[in-house]
Amino acid sequence: MSGLTVENLVVEVNGQPAVRGVSFELDSGGRTGLIGESGCGKSLTALALMGLLPHGVTASGSVLLDGRNLLDLSDKEMCRVRGNSLAMVFQEPMTALNPMMRVGKQIAESLRMHRGMDRAAAGRRAVELLDRVRLPEPEQTARKYPHQLSGGQRQRVVLAIALACDPVVLVADEPTTALDVTVQAQMLRLMDELVREEGASLLLITHDLPVVASVCEEVLVMYGGTIVETGLVREVFDAPRHHYTAGLLASTALDSVDGSGRLATIPGRVPSLGQFPDGCVYRNRCPRADEVCVATPLLSGDEPSLTGDLAVSQIGRRAFACHHPLHDDRVGA
Amino acid sequence: MKGGTDRVAGSDEVTGPDRTSGTPILEGVDLVREYRMPRRSLREPGAVVRALDGVSIAIEEGETFGIVGESGSGKSTLSRILMALDQPTEGTVRYAGRQVSGTRERRLRFLRRDVQMILQDPMSSLNPRMRVGRLISEPLSALGIDCDHRDRVGELLNAVGLSDDVVDRYPHQFSGGQRQRIAIARALAPGPRVIVADEPVSALDVSVRAQILNLLTDLAEQFRLTLVMVSHDLSVVRYLCDRIAVMHQGRIVETGDTEQIYSDPQQAYTRKLLAAVPTLEGDLLNRYARSDA
Numbered sequence: 001m002s003g004l005t006v007e008n009l010v011v012e013v014n015g016q017p018a019v020r021g022v023s024f025e026l027d028s029g030g031r032t033g034l035i036g037e038s039g040c041g042k043s044l045t046a047l048a049l050m051g052l053l054p055h056g057v058t059a060s061g062s063v064l065l066d067g068r069n070l071l072d073l074s075d076k077e078m079c080r081v082r083g084n085s086l087a088m089v090f091q092e093p094m095t096a097l098n099p100m101m102r103v104g105k106q107i108a109e110s111l112r113m114h115r116g117m118d119r120a121a122a123g124r125r126a127v128e129l130l131d132r133v134r135l136p137e138p139e140q141t142a143r144k145y146p147h148q149l150s151g152g153q154r155q156r157v158v159l160a161i162a163l164a165c166d167p168v169v170l171v172a173d174e175p176t177t178a179l180d181v182t183v184q185a186q187m188l189r190l191m192d193e194l195v196r197e198e199g200a201s202l203l204l205i206t207h208d209l210p211v212v213a214s215v216c217e218e219v220l221v222m223y224g225g226t227i228v229e230t231g232l233v234r235e236v237f238d239a240p241r242h243h244y245t246a247g248l249l250a251s252t253a254l255d256s257v258d259g260s261g262r263l264a265t266i267p268g269r270v271p272s273l274g275q276f277p278d279g280c281v282y283r284n285r286c287p288r289a290d291e292v293c294v295a296t297p298l299l300s301g302d303e304p305s306l307t308g309d310l311a312v313s314q315i316g317r318r319a320f321a322c323h324h325p326l327h328d329d330r331v332g333a
Numbered sequence: 334m335k336g337g338t339d340r341v342a343g344s345d346e347v348t349g350p351d352r353t354s355g356t357p358i359l360e361g362v363d364l365v366r367e368y369r370m371p372r373r374s375l376r377e378p379g380a381v382v383r384a385l386d387g388v389s390i391a392i393e394e395g396e397t398f399g400i401v402g403e404s405g406s407g408k409s410t411l412s413r414i415l416m417a418l419d420q421p422t423e424g425t426v427r428y429a430g431r432q433v434s435g436t437r438e439r440r441l442r443f444l445r446r447d448v449q450m451i452l453q454d455p456m457s458s459l460n461p462r463m464r465v466g467r468l469i470s471e472p473l474s475a476l477g478i479d480c481d482h483r484d485r486v487g488e489l490l491n492a493v494g495l496s497d498d499v500v501d502r503y504p505h506q507f508s509g510g511q512r513q514r515i516a517i518a519r520a521l522a523p524g525p526r527v528i529v530a531d532e533p534v535s536a537l538d539v540s541v542r543a544q545i546l547n548l549l550t551d552l553a554e555q556f557r558l559t560l561v562m563v564s565h566d567l568s569v570v571r572y573l574c575d576r577i578a579v580m581h582q583g584r585i586v587e588t589g590d591t592e593q594i595y596s597d598p599q600q601a602y603t604r605k606l607l608a609a610v611p612t613l614e615g616d617l618l619n620r621y622a623r624s625d626a
Contacts, residue, residue, distance in 0.1 A: 182606060184611070185621040210612050214618055237613055263572070
C-alpha cells in the first residue's frame with residue numbers, strides 16, 4: 001500500500017526551476033531519507049508537499065495522497081490535510097511552537113481542529129501523546145510554555161503535535177540538526193519506533209548521512225533540483241554509482257584521509273539557483289565529466305531492460321542519473 | 334582509521350620538541366565559574382549555578398586540543414575563561430606562564446594579539462556592514478600592529494583560499510564556507526599563537542566542512558598554531574585533535590590522547606556519548622539501546 005506518490009514535481013522560484021521534475025513514492029511504514037547539500041531543493045520539495053511554499057514560489061506536477069492531488073487543493077482544503085494525514089517536524093522547535101501557548105494546548109489544538117474533540121478530551125489525549133514521546137511527568141509538562149523546556153523536549157513536543165492525528169506521512173526536515181548527540185540519538189530512536197508502530201511513512205530530510213544510515217531503509221540523493229541516485233540505503237552507501245553520492249560519502253567519512261592526510265572534498269560549491277549547468281547538473285564539479293554529459297542523463301537502473309524514464313521509482317529500486325556510473329567497488333574510502 | 338593515526342604520528346614530529354618544553358601555553362587551574370540565576374522572589378536572591386566545577390586543563394604549545402561535551406556541559410564557558418573574555422569565580426588561568434585571570438584588560442594586550450577566536454556562525458560573527466578588507470584588517474588597527482594592511486589582507490586571503498579581489502565585498506555576498514574562511518583570515522591577521530575555535534564547522538554542509546577542516550589543519554601546520562577546538566561533534570574532534578577533554582556538568586570527566594579515548598573510553602559518560610554518534614554503518618539505534626540499558 002502506498003502512502004504518498006510524488007510525480008514530476010516542479011517547483012519554480014520566480015520562474016526559475018529549483019526542483020525540476022522529482023518523482024518518488026513513500027511506502028506506508030517505510031522510512032526514506034532525502035539527502036543533499038544546502039541549495040539542492042530538499043526543503044523546497046518538503047514545503048511543496050506540505051503546501052507551505054512562500055509567495056512567488058509555485059509547484060506543478062502531482063503529489064498524490066489518498067487518491068487526491070494535494071497541489072490542486074484550495075488553501076482551506078489543504079488546512080484539513082496538513083497536521084492531519086500529512087504532518088511535519090521542523091528543524092527549529094523554538095520557532096515551530098507558539099511561545100505564548102502552553103504546550104498541552106498546542107497539541108490539543110490540532111486534535112480539536114481535525115478530530116472535533118472537546119477541550120477536555122483533547123487535553124487528556126495531549127497528555128497521553130506527551131507520554132508517548134517519552135516526556136517525563138506529562139501532566140506537568142502539558143502546562144509548561146515552550147521556553148521552559150530544553151531543545152530536545154521541545155522537539156518531542158513538535159513530534160507529539162505531528163503525531164496527534166495519526167498521520168499517513170510524516171515529513172521531518174532536519175529534525176535533529178539543532179540537538180546534542182545523545183538527545184539526537186533518543187529522538188531518532190523515538191521517531192523510528194513511532195513510525196513503525198503507527199505504520200506511517202517517514203520522509204527524513206537531512207544533510208547528515210549517518211543520520212539517514214541510522215533510521216532509513218531507502219534514500220533519495222538530490223542535487224540541483226533533481227534526484228541523482230536512489231535505492232536502499234545499504235546499497236547506495238556501500239556502493240554509490242553517482243559521483244555526487246560518492247563525493248558526499250567521502251567528505252562525510254572523517255576517518256579516511258588520503259596519503260597527505262587530507263580529507264576528501266567535493267571540488268567547487270553548489271551553484272546558486274539558475275546557475276546549474278545544462279545536461280548533467282553535476283558536470284561542473286564532477287571528476288568524470290566529459291562531452292557526453294552535456295546531454296541530460298536519465299534516472300535509470302543498471303539492466304538495459306529497465307533503462308528509460310522511471311516515472312515513479314519503485315520501492316528500493318536502484319537508479320542513478322549518470323553517464324559514467326561508478327562501479328561497485330567502494331570509491332573514496 | 335589508518336589515516337587518522339598517520340596524521341597523529343605526522344603531527345607528533347612537528348610538535349614533539351614543543352611538547353617537552355615545560356610550561357603549557359594555556360593553562361587553567363581549579364577553575365570554578367558560578368552564575369546567579371535571575372531572582373524568583375523578592376526575599377531571596379536567585380539560585381547559584383556552577384557552570385564550571387573545579388576544572389584543570391593544560392594545553393601544550395603546538396598541539397590540537399579538543400573540548401567536547403553537550404549543551405550546558407560548560408565547554409563554552411571554559412573556552413571564554415581561557416581567553417580571558419570571562420573571569421573565573423575561583424581558580425587561575427595562565428598563558429605561557431603569565432597569569433591572565435583577574436588581570437586588567439589594558440594589561441592583556443599581549444593576550445589579545447596571541448589568542449584569537451573563530452565562532453560557529455560567521456553570519457553573526459562578521460559585521461554585515463563592513464567590507465572584507467576592513468573586517469580582516471580591523472584587528473591589525475585595533476591592536477596597533479604596524480604593517481601594510483593591504484598587503485597583509487591579500488596574504489591572509491590567499492592563505493585561506495580566497496582570491497584577493499574580494500576585499501570590497503560584504504559578508505552576505507559569500508556562501509557559508511567562504512564566510513568561515515573570512516572569519517579564519519580575520520583570526521589569523523594579528524599573527525596569533527593560539528586559535529580557539531568554538532564549533533567552527535557545525536553550521537556547514539558536509540562537503541564544505543571537510544574543506545574547512547583541511548584548511549584548519551594546513552594553517553595550524555603552516556603558522557605553527559596551537560588549536561583549541563570546542564565542539565559537540567565527536568567525529569570532527571576525532572579527526573582534528575591530538576588530545577581531548579570530555580566535559581559533563583561543569584567537570585572534565587575524562588582527558589587524554591584522542592585515539593585512546595575513542596578506542597577505550599574509561600568513563601560511563603564518555604561511552605554513552607560515543608555510542609550516540611551516528612555512523613555510516615547505520616547501527617546507531619542498536620548500539621545506543623545497548624549503551625542505554
